[in-house]
Amino acid sequence: METTAETTTRPPQGMTPRHWMVAAGGFMIMIAASVVLSGLSLLHPFIVGDMFTDETGNPANGGQPAFLIYFTVLTITIVVTMMFAAGPLIAKFGPRVMLGVGSCIMGLGVLLFSFAPNPFMFYVAGAVIGMGYGLSQAPIPPVITTSWFEAKRGLVLGIVLSGSGVGGLLWSILSPRMAESLGWRPPS
Numbered sequence: 001m002e003t004t005a006e007t008t009t010r011p012p013q014g015m016t017p018r019h020w021m022v023a024a025g026g027f028m029i030m031i032a033a034s035v036v037l038s039g040l041s042l043l044h045p046f047i048v049g050d051m052f053t054d055e056t057g058n059p060a061n062g063g064q065p066a067f068l069i070y071f072t073v074l075t076i077t078i079v080v081t082m083m084f085a086a087g088p089l090i091a092k093f094g095p096r097v098m099l100g101v102g103s104c105i106m107g108l109g110v111l112l113f114s115f116a117p118n119p120f121m122f123y124v125a126g127a128v129i130g131m132g133y134g135l136s137q138a139p140i141p142p143v144i145t146t147s148w149f150e151a152k153r154g155l156v157l158g159i160v161l162s163g164s165g166v167g168g169l170l171w172s173i174l175s176p177r178m179a180e181s182l183g184w185r186p187p188s
Helices: 017-037 039-051 063-093 095-115 119-137 140-148 153-161 163-181
Strands: none
Touching: 017 095, 017 119, 017 140, 017 153, 017 163, 039 063, 039 119, 039 163, 063 095, 063 119, 095 119, 095 140, 119 140, 140 153, 153 163
């Protein structure tokens, strides 16, 4: 019986500078992903004011609780997309393609978000953003990290995934300043 050497396209093992560049790229992707989860919060007071309160400031269209349905729709769509679509699509097309496709879908969702004339379209925008996020931003960094790292995989995965927390922290600092520079004021 003959033994054949198995050839794979795995990256070289060890902790090379290229490995750390891959980890830094995953970290940056997670910071960018935090825009959807934290950065759009800059607009929430204005959305509530426009869609979920009437001219006198009283709740309308369900008020603040109806606005919060957006986060439920977003989260459920992210989870369902990851559960049923992300894995097979990443296996078929690869992480690079799916990162691009998912990011484009998220961009379309943010565009819908900005032009939503009513709560229903606002929720649809949340679903589209969640679909793009579930196809790209959430699963791709762990996939890339686990395929590149054997040694210190857990450490590097933790560093990469902490990018979303770092991004959320950055947005909490930058959002009020951005709102003031645009002529808006943070809610008091």
